[in-house]
Amino acid sequence: MWYWLRIAAAVAFVLVLVAIVDIASHGSFLQASNLVRVLRQITYNCILGVGQTFVIITAGIDLSVGSLVALTGVVAALFANAVHLSGFPLIAATLIVAVAVGSIAGWVNALPVVKLNLPPFITTLAMLEMALGAAFILSHGRPVALQSSDFQNTGIGSFLGGVTRALHLPSIPVPVIWMLVVIVAASVLLNRTRFGRYVFAIGGNEEAARLAGINVARVKTAVYMISGACAAIVGFLYMALFSSGSPQTGTGDELLESIAAVVVGGTSLAGGRGSIIGTFFGALLIGVLYNAMNLLNVDSYLQKVLLGAVILLAVVLDELRKRYFARS
Amino acid sequence: MTPPLLEMRSVGKRFPGVQALSDVSLTLAAGEVLVLVGENGAGKSTLMKILAGALQADAGEIFIGGARVKIATPQEAQHLGIGMIYQEFTLVPQLTVPANISLGREPTRGGLIDAAAVGARAKQVLGELGLELPFDVPVSKLSVAQQQSVEIAKALATSARIIVMDEPTAALSDREIERLFAVVRRLRASGAGIIYISHRMDELPRIADRVTVMRDGKIVETRLAKDFPPGEIVEAMVGRRLSAQFPKLPALPADAAIRLDVKGLSRAGIINDVSFSVRAGEIVGLAGLVGAGRTEIVRAIAGADSPSRGEIRIDGQAVRSGRIGEAIADGIAFITEDRKAQGLVLGMTVRENVTLAHLAEFVDRDLLVDVARERAATVRMIDELQIRTPSTEQLARNLSGGTQQKVVLAKWLLGEARVFLFDEPTRGIDVGAKSEIYKLIVELAARGAAIVMVSSDLPEVLGMAHRVLVVRGGRIVAKFDRADATPDRVIAAATGAAA
Numbered sequence: 001m002w003y004w005l006r007i008a009a010a011v012a013f014v015l016v017l018v019a020i021v022d023i024a025s026h027g028s029f030l031q032a033s034n035l036v037r038v039l040r041q042i043t044y045n046c047i048l049g050v051g052q053t054f055v056i057i058t059a060g061i062d063l064s065v066g067s068l069v070a071l072t073g074v075v076a077a078l079f080a081n082a083v084h085l086s087g088f089p090l091i092a093a094t095l096i097v098a099v100a101v102g103s104i105a106g107w108v109n110a111l112p113v114v115k116l117n118l119p120p121f122i123t124t125l126a127m128l129e130m131a132l133g134a135a136f137i138l139s140h141g142r143p144v145a146l147q148s149s150d151f152q153n154t155g156i157g158s159f160l161g162g163v164t165r166a167l168h169l170p171s172i173p174v175p176v177i178w179m180l181v182v183i184v185a186a187s188v189l190l191n192r193t194r195f196g197r198y199v200f201a202i203g204g205n206e207e208a209a210r211l212a213g214i215n216v217a218r219v220k221t222a223v224y225m226i227s228g229a230c231a232a233i234v235g236f237l238y239m240a241l242f243s244s245g246s247p248q249t250g251t252g253d254e255l256l257e258s259i260a261a262v263v264v265g266g267t268s269l270a271g272g273r274g275s276i277i278g279t280f281f282g283a284l285l286i287g288v289l290y291n292a293m294n295l296l297n298v299d300s301y302l303q304k305v306l307l308g309a310v311i312l313l314a315v316v317l318d319e320l321r322k323r324y325f326a327r328s
Numbered sequence: 329m330t331p332p333l334l335e336m337r338s339v340g341k342r343f344p345g346v347q348a349l350s351d352v353s354l355t356l357a358a359g360e361v362l363v364l365v366g367e368n369g370a371g372k373s374t375l376m377k378i379l380a381g382a383l384q385a386d387a388g389e390i391f392i393g394g395a396r397v398k399i400a401t402p403q404e405a406q407h408l409g410i411g412m413i414y415q416e417f418t419l420v421p422q423l424t425v426p427a428n429i430s431l432g433r434e435p436t437r438g439g440l441i442d443a444a445a446v447g448a449r450a451k452q453v454l455g456e457l458g459l460e461l462p463f464d465v466p467v468s469k470l471s472v473a474q475q476q477s478v479e480i481a482k483a484l485a486t487s488a489r490i491i492v493m494d495e496p497t498a499a500l501s502d503r504e505i506e507r508l509f510a511v512v513r514r515l516r517a518s519g520a521g522i523i524y525i526s527h528r529m530d531e532l533p534r535i536a537d538r539v540t541v542m543r544d545g546k547i548v549e550t551r552l553a554k555d556f557p558p559g560e561i562v563e564a565m566v567g568r569r570l571s572a573q574f575p576k577l578p579a580l581p582a583d584a585a586i587r588l589d590v591k592g593l594s595r596a597g598i599i600n601d602v603s604f605s606v607r608a609g610e611i612v613g614l615a616g617l618v619g620a621g622r623t624e625i626v627r628a629i630a631g632a633d634s635p636s637r638g639e640i641r642i643d644g645q646a647v648r649s650g651r652i653g654e655a656i657a658d659g660i661a662f663i664t665e666d667r668k669a670q671g672l673v674l675g676m677t678v679r680e681n682v683t684l685a686h687l688a689e690f691v692d693r694d695l696l697v698d699v700a701r702e703r704a705a706t707v708r709m710i711d712e713l714q715i716r717t718p719s720t721e722q723l724a725r726n727l728s729g730g731t732q733q734k735v736v737l738a739k740w741l742l743g744e745a746r747v748f749l750f751d752e753p754t755r756g757i758d759v760g761a762k763s764e765i766y767k768l769i770v771e772l773a774a775r776g777a778a779i780v781m782v783s784s785d786l787p788e789v790l791g792m793a794h795r796v797l798v799v800r801g802g803r804i805v806a807k808f809d810r811a812d813a814t815p816d817r818v819i820a821a822a823t824g825a826a827a
Contacts, residue, residue, distance in 0.1 A: 188696070192697055193691075193695060193697060194687045194691055194697060196697075197684070197687055197697060198687075200673070200675075200676060200680075201673050201676065201684055204673035204674065204675040204676055205669070205672065205673040205674065205675075207669060207670045208670050208671055208672055208673050208684075209673065210632075210652060211630075211632060211652060211662060211664060211670055212652075212685035212739070213653040213655075213657075213685050214653075215653060272673070272675045272676075
């Protein structure tokens with residue numbers, strides 16, 4: 001009963017906010033095309049956040065994802081230019097190479113964490129520097145332009161464009177479909193498999209997990225590899241979007257905004273608690289906020305201040321909610 | 329007549345599911361050493377935490393020097409002249425002796441720490457105690473006994489008049505104990521009152537003026553030390569409990585096969601050449617003092633720590649030691665001492681905790697966990713063990729101690745374990761839940777499991793085990809059959825005192 005009242009209250013609150021923004025923006029906010037635009041904008045940080053969610057649930061952190069986006073994008077572009085393939089085989093092979101590079105980097109991140117019990121903050125910070133440097137070395141500091149145009153559809157195409165046009169719906173960008181696939185796959189992995197259960201168990205009580213016979217080192221290694229692989233998917237999608245692999249892509253706000261999405265989405269930095277869908281909504285909240293502020297012509301510097309305030313508010317509210325329910 | 333230094337009157341404290349203290353009254357005079365004894369869970373620590381302001385009593389009053397006081401925080405306790413010396417030290421390991429002694433009350437000059445005054449104060453306090461310690465090395469470089477001296481000096485530096493020591497000799501050698509006693513005597517001579525918590529009968533006559541015995545959250549007896557022989561103290565600690573509390577142990581068939589066989593198990597400095605065997609259907613109790621190495625022995629058998637030497641066999645098959653996953657696959661279940669730290673993932677549901685160690689059995693097509701089957705198995709366990717939880721989806725965090733312990737048990741009963749290692753299976757749970765756990769343990773034995781039970785609760789070991797092994801200093805120092813295992817014999821072996 002209480003549960004549904006709370007849901008209803010939350011929905012009502014959101015609806016009121018949406019109505020205000022929509023009226024203030026003269027109806028442009030609620031247009032389908034604008035909502036699709038928000039989804040496209042959050043795609044990249046959301047996928048990074050999904051990988052990060054696994055790591056954070058084990059009470060870890062991955063600071064290297066932004067640099068890995070750059071590195072995997074550069075490597076993917078160099079690979080695509082070097083091989084004599086085209087069409088689907090080229091796209092698939094390039095993706096596999098990017099994901100392999102990201103996963104290996106994740107494995108390297110995890111090695112000192114599981115073998116020497118070093119804090120992941122440090123090992124992934126080191127990887128942040130190394131991967132960024134490697135991206136610049138491999139690309140000689142310049143974007144690597146793709147010679148093939150086969151990636152265009154992946155980067156900027158529309159999904160089932162004929163169907164959406166016929167139905168007078170806004171076209172759905174292909175990267176959004178990638179995001180949805182990643183979200184669904186990650187949700188199943190986290191919520192329905194043994195591996196996912198072990199991720200929660202390790203974050204909740206690592207010693208209890210170990211004594212239950214769980215191979216803690218293997219699970220922890222896997223979460224960093226997943227995070228690296230997600231960074232690689234983003235690197236690949238950016239490369240397809242820009243038709244080039246640049247060592248500067250992904251090295252801006254991506255890292256911190258993807259972590260913000262995870263935390264705003266209710267995943268605990270202390271580990272043991274979190275969800276993929278929460279991360280999606282966290283990314284969505286940040287995306288909607290930016291979008292609304294743009295529509296309302298909020299000064300772009302002020303936007304940053306407001307975004308920070310909203311993140312703080314979200315986690316403070318979450319903490320208060322937890323305390324309230326811990327007492328009752 | 330002057331009022332006593334400290335008086336606690338009718339103090340009571342209730343934890344969820346357990347009445348930890350009821351109607352406890354005690355007095356402490358200046359210049360007196362009051363030794364507080366009692367088994368684990370008797371309420372000594374709870375009582376002292378209330379005195380130190382770390383816990384709040386639900387009932388009762390505290391008077392210091394005749395004036396009624398309220399002790400809401402550890403800081404208030406300090407201001408009232410109460411100094412606690414815990415078993416776990418509260419020193420900052422990287423700081424020096426003088427810095428630790430002055431911690432939080434550093435004398436300053438012009439806003440900066442006055443190093444000379446810090447040193448002088450340390451010298452003065454240590455002088456009062458007749459101690460000499462190096463001043464220029466971090467305390468982490470000092471021996472345990474020296475660190476303890478720093479801890480005492482720290483309490484003294486706060487002008488503490490009431491000093492509580494919680495098992496101060498647990499980690500000390502004989503010579504260090506003698507030195508500690510000298511310090512305690514000096515404190516006493518200076519007019520401080522000392523409450524001294526101990527498990528060791530042998531040291532009581534050497535230090536105690538009076539002895540107070542606690543049991544089940546109550547004070548059962550207080551006498552002058554010279555009128556209280558150790559035998560009677562043990563009797564008061566153990567009490568004449570109803571034997572009905574323990575279920576009847578099934579007799580062990582003479583031809584029962586050896587199920588668990590441990591040979592020469594050693595871990596450098598911790599376990600020393602431990603060998604014993606347990607037959608199918610047999611319950612073996614490991615008795616001994618805290619820190620004797622009992623937990624370490626079962627941890628090594630469970631694969632939680634790697635032993636440096638030794639052999640473990642189950643039904644004649646060697647178990648690869650030091651690997652938990654393989655120990656579980658070989659049929660070893662380890663029910664840990666500390667449910668919250670090691671046994672449960674508190675933020676997970678009852679269902680998720682119950683299936684955690686055997687999740688592979690609930691996976692369909694090698695991929696997805698079948699929650700419906702998990703739920704069915706958990707419901708079965710809830711019925712079988714009478715786990716008091718509203719549903720399989722309740723978080724482990726929200727259950728009482730006894731119920732949590734049953735969830736841990738359910739986790740291990742789900743598999744096909746042949747050997748069960750229980751470490752303090754009933755610590756901190758109420759009497760009703762205790763007897764249910766006893767019944768389950770006996771039932772497991774009746775089904776042919778080999779059971780090793782570590783317990784500091786003497787009646788529990790005596791009432792629940794076919795055989796009792798006594799551990800001291802990482803070795804098995806005595807073995808008793810059920811008929812020969814009397815409280816005084818076991819305690820004598822555990823403390824190293826001649827019975």
